[in-house]
Amino acid sequence: MNAKKKPLFRRIVPSLPLAATVFVFWLLMNSELSVGQALMGLLLALVIPPFAARLDREFARIGRISGIPRMLCVLALDVVRSNVTVARQVLGPEEEITPGFIWLPLDIQNLHGIAALTSMITLTPGTVSAALSDDRRYLLVHVLNLKDADTVIQEIKTRYEAPLMEIFP
Numbered sequence: 084m085n086a087k088k089k090p091l092f093r094r095i096v097p098s099l100p101l102a103a104t105v106f107v108f109w110l111l112m113n114s115e116l117s118v119g120q121a122l123m124g125l126l127l128a129l130v131i132p133p134f135a136a137r138l139d140r141e142f143a144r145i146g147r148i149s150g151i152p153r154m155l156c157v158l159a160l161d162v163v164r165s166n167v168t169v170a171r172q173v174l175g176p177e178e179e180i181t182p183g184f185i186w187l188p189l190d191i192q193n194l195h196g197i198a199a200l201t202s203m204i205t206l207t208p209g210t211v212s213a214a215l216s217d218d219r220r221y222l223l224v225h226v227l228n229l230k231d232a233d234t235v236i237q238e239i240k241t242r243y244e245a246p247l248m249e250i251f252p
Contacts, residue, residue, distance in 0.1 A: 182226065184229075
């Protein structure tokens with residue numbers, strides 16, 4: 084029996100969206116746009132997707148995508164608001180900052196949704212996703228100024244997790 088071979092392009096770039104994302108994010112993470120940075124981004128875009136294809140066999144199930152624009156607007160607003168808050172905290176009295184860790188219970192079970200959630204948390208200044216429990220039920224989050232853990236948990240679940248559960252059922 085002859086197994087059908089993948090076309091050469093598909094073997095080199097198993098996921099065009101992932102390759103494009105790696106390339107764009109590489110350019111965004113650098114302070115300068117140059118031919119060298121573009122070539123490095125292209126190299127990473129060609130090297131990372133084949134490895135990622137071997138690591139992850141759980142395919143993304145996509146639900147309703149109509150909520151994506153609203154969710155991205157919420158995220159953008161939260162990033163701006165958090166930047167101002169973190170700047171005030173850092174420039175203010177150090178003893179008023181109370182960093183801490185919280186375990187965020189997860190309702191979302193889709194691995195791609197969890198990855199998006201961890202990215203959104205980390206992109207928002209003042210919070211960083213630190214670890215995912217082995218059973219994918221809890222996410223450890225570091226909060227720069229933790230006054231009320233329940234409020235932080237509820238905010239993340241309402242603003243980020245709930246919309247992501249509609250996109251990644």
